[in-house]
Amino acid sequence: MRCAVLGTPIAHSLSPALHSAAYAHLGLDWTYDGVLVDSAGLADFLDGLDETWRGLSLTMPLKRVVVPMVDTLDDWSRLSGVANTVVLEAGRRLGFNTDIPGAIAAVLERLPRPPSSAVVLGGGATATSVLLALVELGCMEATVLVRDPARAEETAAVVAAHPRGPSVSVAALGGAESLRADLVVSTIPDEAQTPELLAACAGVPAVFEVVYDPWPTPLARAALDSGRRLVSGLDLLAHQAVLQMDLMTGHAVPVELVRDAGRAELARRAGHQS
Numbered sequence: 482m483r484c485a486v487l488g489t490p491i492a493h494s495l496s497p498a499l500h501s502a503a504y505a506h507l508g509l510d511w512t513y514d515g516v517l518v519d520s521a522g523l524a525d526f527l528d529g530l531d532e533t534w535r536g537l538s539l540t541m542p543l544k545r546v547v548v549p550m551v552d553t554l555d556d557w558s559r560l561s562g563v564a565n566t567v568v569l570e571a572g573r574r575l576g577f578n579t580d581i582p583g584a585i586a587a588v589l590e591r592l593p594r595p596p597s598s599a600v601v602l603g604g605g606a607t608a609t610s611v612l613l614a615l616v617e618l619g620c621m622e623a624t625v626l627v628r629d630p631a632r633a634e635e636t637a638a639v640v641a642a643h644p645r646g647p648s649v650s651v652a653a654l655g656g657a658e659s660l661r662a663d664l665v666v667s668t669i670p671d672e673a674q675t676p677e678l679l680a681a682c683a684g685v686p687a688v689f690e691v692v693y694d695p696w697p698t699p700l701a702r703a704a705l706d707s708g709r710r711l712v713s714g715l716d717l718l719a720h721q722a723v724l725q726m727d728l729m730t731g732h733a734v735p736v737e738l739v740r741d742a743g744r745a746e747l748a749r750r751a752g753h754q755s
Contacts, residue, residue, distance in 0.1 A: 482511045484500060485537055487537055488542070489517055489518065491515040491516065496722065498743060503738070507730060551575065557578035557581045561639060562639055565580050565721070579722075580607060582721070588615070591716060592687055600626060600682075601665075601667075602666065602669045608666070611689065612666075624649075624662070630652065666688075669692075689717075715747075723736050
């Protein structure tokens with residue numbers, strides 16, 4: 482069977498390393514590749530798949546674009562308007578969001594208690610899923626910081642509509658200073674993590690950095706150097722990946738096996754760059 486991760490860009494993705502390690506562990510003669518697909522090309526790509534294909538992982542910018550292209554959505558996808566997984570079954574496309582339960586698992590693994598307040602840097606699809614995960618864990622107050630507040634309106638509206646009724650505000654990223662919250666979540670690239678932003682985040686006791694390559698990002702390094710709690714992008718990727726693998730293969734895979742495969746691939750890349 483064939484599976485793949487789709488997105489633009491795609492070369493950075495660790496998903497091929499993670500899923501391939503899982504197939505080897507399970508003794509499956511399956512393949513998993515990274516395929517460069519943009520928003521305009523997604524519909525044609527899906528229409529061109531044959532019966533040898535079993536599942537797809539979706540990354541930026543496809544997680545929202547794919548939603549109207551699937552036949553069914555799980556509860557997490559319906560809640561978020563985001564799908565990062567498509568399972569191909571009996572001619573149908575089944576959409577899932579494994580980022581939300583993956584983020585829940587990652588936070589519970591790394592933090593002593595779920596946060597009651599959070600600041601989220603960035604307002605895209607991943608920010609939406611992580612925010613909803615935090616709300617599921619009891620977070621009742623969140624601020625979304627973005628370069629263009631208008632671009633976070635969908636995220637804020639989706640999270641504010643959650644049945645638990647969290648308080649969500651949106652503000653400009655450039656004006657952040659002395660942030661106060663239990664957790665800061667970053668979904669922005671490392672080049673956007675300026676010294677001023679790092680200083681603004683310095684008083685927040687825990688960091689959730691969803692970027693995993695390059696690692697560590699400036700924010701992750703600052704958290705490590707200061708001894709703050711850190712949830713990594715690899716934690717999120719591994720936890721959501723094992724859920725994808727279960728959906729696609731029907732088999733459970735240990736999260737540590739998957740995470741180790743990610744660490745090994747990051748180390749290999751770092752060795753090639755040195």
